[in-house]
Amino acid sequence: MTTERVRFAAVGCGRVFQRYHLPCADARDAMELVGVVDTDVERARALTADRPQVWTGTRVDRLVQETRPDVISVCTPNDAHAEPVLAALDAGIAVLCEKPLAATVEEARRMAAHPAAEKLLGVNMPFRFHPLLEAFADVARSGAQRVDFTIATPGNRVWRACTPWYGDAQRAGGGALLDLGPHAIDLLMTVFGRSDVVACEVDAPGVEERVRLELSFQGVPATLRIDRAARKLETSVTVTTADGDHVLDLRRNELRLADGTVEAAGQRPELAAISAYFDLLTGAATPHGKVSARDALEVQLVVESAYEHARGANGPLVQSR
Structure with missing residues (x-):
């Protein structure tokens, strides 16, 4: 098991992030929230008010530069999945994307075709777990x-x-x-x-x-x-x-x-895919893999x-x- 903490960041901090991704990360001592991006920066700041060390902003490129995350959860509306996912993959950062992969098949194809997608990209569809x-x-x-x-x-x-x-x-x-x-x-x-x-x-x-x-x-x-x-x-x-x-x-x-x-x-089935992906990153015992x-x-x-x-x-x- 890794001894270093996994630096966790998120793009989009609405209901899905608040109810699913963040609690899954917080449940793991090996993970640390380091930054969040949202179109409403005040919402991001309110959500992290008790975590003064967490960087907040509106731009994915700044998130990558300022926080150097190991993994990013993408919890934006469907039409805003592709840009942050591709930016993370370009930077060699693991990324967990909410379902569906994108709002259109064309964008989904672009994301799946990225050279780093097979290794780094997971999608939150939990029922298979x-x-x-x-x-x-x-x-x-x-x-x-x-x-x-x-x-x-x-x-x-x-x-x-x-x-x-x-x-x-x-x-x-x-x-x-x-x-x-x-x-x-x-x-x-x-x-x-x-x-x-x-x-x-x-x-x-x-x-x-x-x-x-x-x-x-x-x-x-x-x-x-x-x-x-x-x-x-x-x-x-x-x-x-x-x-x-x-x-x-x-x-x-x-x-x-x-x-x-x-x-x-x-086990709550809605958390299974997030848990499986985070287990892979943290080196937890018997990981189940990813979608x-x-x-x-x-x-x-x-x-x-x-x-x-x-x-x-x-x-x-x-x-x-």
Whole structure:
């Protein structure tokens, strides 16, 4: 294990940084917050008021020069991922980027193609690291007949970004599918491999709140339903086999098998990818690796194909239920 502290910095210090990246770093004695950049420098200063040693500013190049970080978390709106990620990679700095990789496939390709991306760039898509996923995959891969994935959340009624960018199609790059879909698609591709898009319906062009996506994994049909304006909370994937339904409940951290067996896990799944990446950097025991830029790009290409299907569908856009 390394004896030197990992110098940690961030670009964008809104809700995602405050709730996920910063607590994960603070939980590690080997990591030290040295600087933050935000378009609202007063917010950055207020967030670090009890850390007078932390540098604050608005420019990524100054962050790199002034703080010499070992790793940077990029927690900006989707359309502002590429610039700080590429600047970090150019400087040889490890970087953890929020999902999706970018607001557009073109920017995502640029990021994944950087010579240092394979070594230094990780993406925050945590479900593949869920402690119950391996047990779920064991039953899912043996005779899966169909797959159903549901994500329901009150969305922006509860999750209020510091700046109102989620409703801006250009800044967000899309709606519920690009926002929440990568979590589900990455998990499904981790279990079943590459997928083909069969059909997609969204409830609005530009920034949709509801999605119904039909996929095929080598002939196994899968349906992903996302409702970002729901009145309930649910994140679960069900695989139907000849034995019945096997449910990985990601909200309750439970695996419920068809024979009635229930396994539980205590780890918060939303922190798993950040924890895995920070473990790699700090030399913690048994690191789990990372979601690579190449993997994140493959997921984003599935999302883009789904949007193309939705745009090309005949008739009115249909709300998924």
